[in-house]
Amino acid sequence: MAAWKQILVAAVILLAAAVAWAGFFPGAPEILARWGMDWAVASTPKTEPGDGAPRQNAAVVQAMVVAAPVTSATINDRLQAIGTGRAAATVAVNPYAAGRLIEFQVTSGAHIEAGQVIARLDSDTEEIALERAKAQRDDARAKVERIRALRSSNTATAVQLTDAELELRNAELSVHDAQLALDRRSVTSPISGVVGILPIEAGNYVTSQTAIATIDDRSSILVDFWVPERFAAAVQIGSALTATPLADPRNVFEGTVTAIDNRIDDKSRTLWVQATIANPADSLRAGMSFQIGMKFSGDTYPAVSPLAVQWGSDGAFVWTVDNGKARRVPVRIIQRNTQTVLVDAPIASGDMVVTEGVQAVRDGGDVMIARGAAQPVDAPAGS
Known part of the structure; x- marks a missing residue:
């Protein structure tokens, strides 16, 4: 086949593919509008009902979708860290002078x-x-x-x-x-x-350099632990915490933050924090490891079903339903969890977002929420 014939066939195939894409791809009108090619959508032939096909008014056709309400979840509200205990005071005793x-x-x-x-x-x-x-x-x-x-x-x-x-x-x-x-x-x-x-x-x-004994004051135990830098502003002197010995998880001790370092470690990006735990029964020893737990107010974000998050050329978005109309809302993903995705977007708890049937949804188009659709259960967000 001659070269010009091959080029002509390829051009026809590409033209047909472009027309099919403009006519059937759900987001094609919006993309072409952003490219300044609205005429391509207007020139796309509309499918007319054939003989025997029922005629419907396109303006009144509603897309059937499944939607779920927006919930809310809080992150950065809990801190878990591993700390190491030491005595409140430790002294290595040396004599003042040499001798027997x-x-x-x-x-x-x-x-x-x-x-x-x-x-x-x-x-x-x-x-x-x-x-x-x-x-x-x-x-x-x-x-x-x-x-x-x-x-x-x-x-x-x-x-x-x-x-x-x-x-x-x-x-x-x-x-x-x-x-x-x-x-x-x-x-x-x-x-x-x-x-x-x-x-x-x-x-x-x-001699005066010989340590003849080591004495530990165990009336209280100091626990050193390191927290991620995102909690640096939240940790304050006097903040309450719990300390659970890893060797005996049945016992949980309460303590308070008594010292905070003045800088973030630039290698680990963590902050050195010190807590004090009372030890009246003398059951704790220096060198023990502890599971440290702290609670904070955290940050609250809207939580949607993972099925509701869609992707376009300008990033992630969701379809919301308001009075039977679909609205395209851009979102910024904050955190993905097992059952929900936390997003930063102008949506509130209780708003309905489309989870199934997004292929038929258009911005500003009429939608109908299917009755009896299963609603997702709120899932706790991780810290």
Whole structure:
């Protein structure tokens, strides 16, 4: 076949396809109108009823559709996160000075009070230094008393008395210094809490860098967890939450947010939040993992059936039915759920949207909602 004949046949086929598309595709008139080709719709031949076919007025033909009411759903109203607990206060106890550890006065797991002695170091040298300082103090005090007696008879000068009093003051400071050195041979707890496993035994030589015990204050537990940045503005100091230990889901503890970091982590896009949980029964331990739950007011959006969402060249839309007329409403999809789609659109709860029969619907056209159509059940939106 000659080339010009092939081109002619192809052109005829394309023309026939275009005419068929303009005449039968539901959205063709709108698309052609946007392209400025309204004349193509006007020139499309209308199908006339043949012999024996019933004649109907096209203006009164109504499309039969199935519609469902718009509902509403709330998102971003719940937060679930995994957190890690730690003691309200944790102290690793180190001695002030080096020496031989001669005894522990506590055992692992014991509850102690602040200031209670944990262990003792050898203190012979410090005891001798204290006795020497006391002797020097007593001698300085006796000297001051002698000079005061001589001063009353003008035998001693005022300068001698001043020097003696200064010597006494220095001797008293030496006693205080020696007493402090002796007291520091007894290692005390700076906080109240529970003693952990003791890492060394009595008899070991320790320095100021040696941790001889770890003490946890478990009167309350701090839980560190991270929340997505979309909740950053919603989380506030004092916000209530629930904490469920993953090891024992039967117990649910209540707590409050006590600290919020001042920045979003740029790698994980999360915010560090800290909560406090009371632990009066001492059933919680540092290092436990918790399921954190929080509730917020959230954002409410219209929810429609997934069958109602249609797509055109300009994006998603739905067909609404108002007084028997169809109206094309553009929508922006917010979230897809199992039974509903949350959209941002100028529609309200109770509005009817077409779910079946959309092929026969035209913007502004007459529609009839089929009776007895099943209505979708509201489905909760995820957070």
